[in-house]
Amino acid sequence: MCGRSAFAYGDLPELDAAYQRVSQLGGTPLAVCQNNDIYGVIYLKDIVKPGIKERFDQLRRMGVRTIMLTGDNRITASVIAQEAGVDDFIAEATPEDKIEVIQK
Numbered sequence: 001m002c003g004r005s006a007f008a009y010g011d012l013p014e015l016d017a018a019y020q021r022v023s024q025l026g027g028t029p030l031a032v033c034q035n036n037d038i039y040g041v042i043y044l045k046d047i048v049k050p051g052i053k054e055r056f057d058q059l060r061r062m063g064v065r066t067i068m069l070t071g072d073n074r075i076t077a078s079v080i081a082q083e084a085g086v087d088d089f090i091a092e093a094t095p096e097d098k099i100e101v102i103q104k
Contacts, residue, residue: 015041026079028072046080053085060087069098 015031018041022029027045031038056066068089070077077091090101 012038020075023073023075024079026076026083028076048080048083053083056085056087067101069093069101 015038019029022041022043025043025045027043030042030044032040032042059066065088066086068077068081068084068086070080070089070091071093072080072091074091077089081089090097093101
């Protein structure tokens with residue numbers, strides 16, 4: 001098993017650098033491994049739909065505040081939130097966290 005639960009990224013500077021690089025580009029870094037051998041990092045990125053920023057602007061003018069809830073790390077979430085034009089974001093949210101925020 002690889003990932004945060006198996007490794008401390010600080011102990012693997014190359015993995016940490018790849019994680020940071022992918023996150024800063026707005027992607028989700030996924031380590032590719034077999035057993036405890038790491039072979040690389042995949043850059044997985046959601047596509048922000050065309051026109052979404054303008055739609056959020058329209059909502060803002062109507063007095064609606066937009067908040068993005070995501071399981072992504074803070075770095076990735078901040079890039080996507082800026083690309084999408086949301087007012088705020090909550091990163092590293094579990095499904096339970098999302099339900100709680102929506103209910104509030």
